[in-house]
Amino acid sequence: MNLRLRQHVPVALALISGLVMMACSTSHSADYPSESSDSRYPEQQKPVVYQAFTRLFGNKNSTNKPWGSMKENGVGKFADFSDKALSEIRALGVSHIWYTGVPHHATSTDYTQYSISLDDPDVIKGRAGSPYAVKDYYNVDPDLATDPAFRMQEFESLVKRTHANGMKVIIDIVPNHVARDYSPFKLPNGITALGEGDDTSVAYHRDNNFYYVPGSSFDVPAHSASFDPMGGAEHPLADGKFDESPAKWTGNGARSAQPDVNDWYETVKINYGVRPDGSYDFPALPADYATKPIDAHFAFWQDKSLPDSWYKMRDIALFWLDKGVDGFRFDMAEMVPVEFWSFLNASIKHENPDAFLLAEVYQPDRYRDYLHLGKMDYLYDKVGLYDSIKDVMQGSKDVSVIDNATNEVSDIADSMLHFLENHDEQRIASAPFAGNAERGKPALVVSALNSRAPFMLYFGQEVGEDGSEETGFGDPSRTTIFDYAGVPAHQRWMNEGAFDGGQLTAKEQALRTYYQHVLTIAAFHPAMQGGFQSLQQFIRTASDENSTYSFMRTLDKAPLVVISHFGDDTVTGAVDIPRRLFSDSVVASGINMVDLLNNEPVATRVDNGVISIKFSLAKNQSLILSTSAMK
The missing domain is CATH 2.60.40.1180 (Golgi alpha-mannosidase II)
Incomplete structure (x- = not known):
């Protein structure tokens, strides 16, 4: 993303000072600047991403029954992101909202009245299901719609509202795996589903979308005797069996017909032309393409014969761009070949040169390949800065590790997205992390201000959510992504949909004000450049x-x-x-x-x-x- 400074820096700085003082006097203000051509406003100096777990964000139900159903525990909707809610998010300096869990994923909730096939809870994690077990890439999750029959229209309205409030939209694409029972509801003309036409008699074929275990049927993992995928509730398909013959490889690469309970057994791995021995069945990308522009990458792939999955995933990404989505967060990108990313990201940028492309990669020795050859815009700075700051907060390391982590990525610092929480990590206020949200204050200042790279805020972090609820499949200390649940501190800020912080404690209100101060500086102060x-x-x-x-x-x-x-x-x-x-x-x-x-x-x-x-x-x-x- 190219972000330019205005010429009149002192004027912009004076406004920054005013914005910070506005935040000092109020915890919420719709008067914060948006991305606008209005000369009174400074430009966004760097991206600030707000990760909203869409299913949980607007849920007003505070029951939090372990293994509770959607009816018992409630669920948030697209409609809960009202103009008021969005303006309050924008007031934090946010430029992009990552709506986590938008594509339709497998769930134990029955939507057959909408002609949606029933999912089997034996291959679902939690009552709500994992948003990373996508069932249909050409539709949105029915949980999120006020009327599931019009779920896509409701999402399109959310995209328009987000844009009208000065922010851009990011959603997930999970390139490595899909739900065990991937079954799109209705495909666009000319599009075929993943797996359709696969030769299931062989473990591998270049143009198969999945890998297979020929001659063997799938067996549900051997859970402990006390495990119940429905938490005691009844379901017509909860019988310890799932019909899949031949069995497919599991999402994390497990090749057994019966994966382990610790495997990603609810998912199956997508084949991008990587043979079972690890060799590649597609053209190599020349090393000098690390220095070539994105249009050169696009041109390189145009005359190549490529695995079928490459084209299917490209079509999925372009489908969402057509819906108004402005970018993607790519789950477990390091489990997919770099060459595929060159192809996909060049295709995306060909359609939208400003698309925001963020990848989850945890191997520092591969960072530069995914950035320079794979043409990602940003990677998680998890293994370096996040882990180092967490060690400092917990008292196990001194602050010198922050400089060490910063120096290790100094050549790619602008591309390393910073965060202190996300859906995979423990909440700062949780007992295993820091035990107190106040300990996150110095970490916020360092993480948000020490580079031009984006900073990402997880919903509820700004009011000290501690993730302590025992909700079912999800573990306490991390806000659940598998269960129907309410998020207590966030719900107090939400205040029954008023989004005015009316139920926050004084400490929670002060914490949110502090986050607003710091993130306003991160978003708009020219020194960020x-x-x-x-x-x-x-x-x-x-x-x-x-x-x-x-x-x-x-x-x-x-x-x-x-x-x-x-x-x-x-x-x-x-x-x-x-x-x-x-x-x-x-x-x-x-x-x-x-x-x-x-x-x-x-x-x-x-x-x-x-x-x-x-x-x-x-x-x-x-x-x-x-x-x-x-x-």
Whole structure:
């Protein structure tokens, strides 16, 4: 994504200061800027992504019965994302909403009255089912519609509302696997379903969409005697059996006709022309394409004979672009060949050059292949920055690991999306993580501000959701993705659909205000387009230096200095910054620093080529300092 700075930086900075002060006085404001050509508004300086688990977001039911049905525990709808809800999300500086769980996935809920086939709970995880076991890529999940007969129309209306509120839409595509019983309801003209026409007599054929275990029928995994896929409720297909002959390989690559209970047994793996021995049955992408533009990648694949799955997944992505979707989050992208991503992403960008392409990849030694050869825009910075910050928050590592993680991806830093929570990770406030949402404050400041890369916020994180509910298949500490459930702290902010925080506690309200302050700066401050400079070597403290982290975002007229304290005790000290890191115009202004979080001045001193900034930070406190060039 190409984000340009406005020419009148001081004017934009003054507005940033005003926006932060607006956030200080109110926890919600529809007056925050949207992506607009209006010259009063600064441009979005970097993407801020809001991940909303769509099924849970708008659910007002607080019953949370373990293994409860949709009727018992309730479910959120597309319609719950009202203009008010969307404007409040936008007020957090959000530029993109990732609506998680939109494509139709397998569920134990009966929708046969809408001519949707009944799914077998023996190959479903939870009563609601995993959104990553997609049953039909050409429709949306019926749970999410007020009227399931018009579910696609309701989604299209949500896309329009999101755009009207100044944000773009991201949905999931799960390229590696689909539901065990993949069965589209109605396909577009000229499109055939995955698996249709496969030669099931062989384990592998280049143009088969799935892998098979010839001569063997599928056996349901051997669960413990106490396991019940319906949690005690009745279902006509819950008999410990599932008819699949021959058996297909399981989504995580397990090749047995009876996968293990820890395998992704509810899914089957898609074949992209990777033979069972691991060799490739498609053309190699020349290494020099790592430096070639996206249109060269598009041209490269036009005259090639490719596996059938490549074309089917391309058609799926283009279908959603036609629905107004602005980008995709690709699940477990590293389980699919890089060459396929070159083909798919070039096809997507050919249709929409501004499409937002985010991939889940956990192998650092492959990051650059997926970015440069696979043409992803962004990857999760999970193994590096997220894991490092989590270690610091838990007290097992000192803050030096943050610089280590940052340095390891310095050449691709702009492409490494940052986050502190998502649907796969523990909630910050959960006991196994930090046990207190307040401990996430310094982590938020560091993660959101230390690069030009996008920052992602998981719904409920901003009000301290702790994920402690025992809802069924899902484990506490992570908000469930398998069950029908309510999300308590988020529901208090939602306030029966008013989306005004009316039921939040004072601490929850203050936390959301803090998130709004920080993310407004991340979204709109011009320094986000500046460079990164660690200041760790310049910190002086009277006590422990291993829990205080400082860095600078350099921009000639609008630098930011950030100091965050992860320790439990108050720390006092100074950061002695070399004069060379500030521009002449900033030095000439006297280096008067103000904390953007509370608009209070911070003591500075210029002496012998060093700008010294004194600080005293309490537990979990940060300073986000800007210069008087703002005024």
